[in-house]
Amino acid sequence: MPTQYTPADVEGRLYERWTSAGLFAADPARDPDAPAYTIVIPPPNVTGSLHMGHALDHSIQDTLVRRRRMQGYEALWLPGMDHAGIATQNVVERELKKDGLTRHDLGREAFQEQVWKWKAESGGRILGQMKRLGDSVDWSRERFTMDEGLSRAVLTIFKRLYDDGLIYRAERIINWCPRCLTALSDIEVEHADREGELVSIRYGSGDDTLVVATTRAETMLGDTAVAVHPEDERYKHLVGTEIELPLTGRTIPVVADEHVDPEFGTGAVKVTPAHDPNDFEIGQRHGLPSLVVLDEHAKVCAPGDFHGLDRYEARAAVVEALRAQGRIVKEVRPYEHSVGHCQRCQTVVEPRVSLQWFVKVAPLAKAAGDAVRDGRVQIQPPELSARYFAWVDNMHDWCISRQLWWGHRIPVWYGPEGEERCFGPDEEIPEGWTQDGDVLDTWFSSALWPFSTLGWPDDTPDLRRFYPTSVLVTGYDILFFWVARMMMFGLYAMDGVEPFKVIALHGMVRDQHGKKMSKSFGNVVDPLDWIDRYGADATRFTLLRGANPGGDVPVAEEWAQGSRNFVTKLWNATRFALMNGAHATGPLPEELSTTDAWILSRLQTVVTDVDRYIEGFDFAKACEAVYHFAWDEVCDWYLELSKVPLAEGGAAAEGTRRVLGEVFDRLLRLLHPIAPFVTEELWTALTGGETVVRAPWPVADPALADPAAEGVVASLQRLVTEVRRFRSDQGLKSGQRVSAALELDGSPLAAYEEQIRSLLRLTVPEGAFTATASLPVEGVVVKLDTVGAIDVAAERARLTKDLAAARKEVAQTSGKLANADFVAKAPEAVINKNRARLEAATADITRLEAQLAALPNG
């Protein structure tokens, strides 16, 4: 075995072996007694490629699934992709544009074919990248939201919602993207503050004028009223009258509406029902007409001088024209306000009245909220529940129609007599009926993901065995987009059965300064680059190690190197064990040495801790626990201590070989869900087993807990550390052997004289000491021949400092114990702890004084 582990040499080979052996395939009929464990992957966009966010998300899911699989669950991790309506259509349209074509040149059917062709050729790159990460998904169950089966699910639930009156078509004001030329739901709009200009305009003529303010002057062309507060004395006389609307030759009514804030601006508001959500509501309340003055490209479509101008050109032109008429009052002033942008292309969204399809969310959202409220679905970490409730309890109706060609077409047809009818997937469409041209929001089909992927609406064995799913793992950023909607549709479609038991939310991957990764900052890290250079295991470990519950995950090159080093360390440690004949077969030795008993005892604790941490979604702690056990305890102490019995041979060596094998067998299994590749490579080498993928998950054996052995080794560690410190302070070469006498009589450490000499590079004295340093530690005395004269002054200074600290400790602790209030009110455990502290400090004083006294005069 080489001294360094080269991930690239093994990862591909192992993944291939796992999949061809079908190790990740779930089988609903395999063992009816085994509990099921299901995770459906948050389907990445078919246009997407693996980024750090996926890598984190998948590392978590893989860890959960691999552990359950080892525990004997029938574990299914179902992979798939989302058709990503707008995103994918944009990609393909861009391709067409290179040939000077638009989708309209092709027509709907040909365009769709083009998208499928694109998908076959260059979509789904991410699936191959998931293999690099080691994702143990069941590839035989891969799904796509546009699959035939999933499409049937979409049509089925649409019809059910339609028939239940939960889907309706209406003329409403919606968010319109003038570039994508489609409606958007509220959450597909991102708000950002933008510098704009607030223009104050005088409406009316003669004595009957008032001033309104707007940041979108061009919308005045579509004004159909001015609104004032009913109690506003300034305008009371105008309410109910008509007022002149400049530039248009129209007059509009002045209406009184509670919504107007008399304190803000002039207290008078222009009302454009067709292009502003507020104004739309005012319009509804007062029966005002909606006058659409901007077309789907956001160009002025109202007749007149401005016709055909883009909204921004029109804005300037309108202001200019008003200025010419002396209508602009005050100065036009800069004004920062929040502007909505299309999530997909960042174009400024234009609110527009149009005929769209909506889901009536109130009853669905209520059920989705209740499922969490009454504990049927648990949100992890629980603190994030508040955000969830805030959302589901205040949800507006969901605009689900998109004016796109890529997606599930709305299954509603219009008849010759103008009637409207929804047809289910298996119904025959009568002659002469035409289908609605819109498609559904991508999130509509993703909302069905937990059950549509399992065969719903059919009653399949998969659906029965694997629904509801066990846990949904995703970033908190997608709680509203996806999770809340899965809850709504899952509960609705599955008659109240929740789509998952636990929603485990993780944070966002960030750079080492906590900054969001983005191309513009230039701080994006490509997980595949890390996998190439450090390996999948190190990449996963880095992410999981930073994954504190609910927190964002900062990553940096150095962290990845540290993880890579850990993997190498594990590699070399196991290599050491193998070179020394470690094996994991047969019973453990009857008689365990104290160090063997100690490491086995520690192992039980770590097994328990790691299991508990993963169970609680605390991956950072799970990583830390294995990391420290493997490195600080197994490598730094146990391997070193084992060298003496291994060299000794005989029964001592044989016992150690068995224990070494036991420790690495369990450690590798414990680490496998987190770092699947290196553990597979090492575990199969160590045990000769087929694969660790389906090896049993380690369970702690309480009989192996040995506090006494842990105590002895702790003493040994303190002794060794103290002597090392002395050697280091005195400038003794660490490799240099030093003659020493150990007076260990009566100490439990007596049995470890050999190991102590080995760890400290001590030899047995052959003659008289030349210069001696005496170190009383842990009740034993170590006499070192220091070869040359030791630095007495430095040692004295150090001991004096320690002595002062010990005396301070004694003073503080004894003072505390003398405090009547403390003794009366503090719990006994705390008091005992302080007594122990006092005792230890007192012993330290005795020891240090003796050491000082033993120092040669110099």
Place this chain on the structure above:
RNA sequence: GGGGCUGUGGCGCAGUUGGUAGCGCGGCGAGCUUACACCUCGUAGGUCGUCGGUUCGAGUCCGGCCAGCCCCACCA
């Protein structure tokens, strides 16, 4: 405008029901000791944003303030 979060050694983070602070990286010093220099050994750095309160005792509970971040939102 509403809601939430964070502020602990140089950097990034842990700190369960309150009991005198831990980890990784980095720093400094020493060293190729028969697994590993992607290593080993030793070591220096915090009084926990700030003010006040509760308590025998607070990083850990309560209140004010300062600083930063995020989400939601139809104030022209």
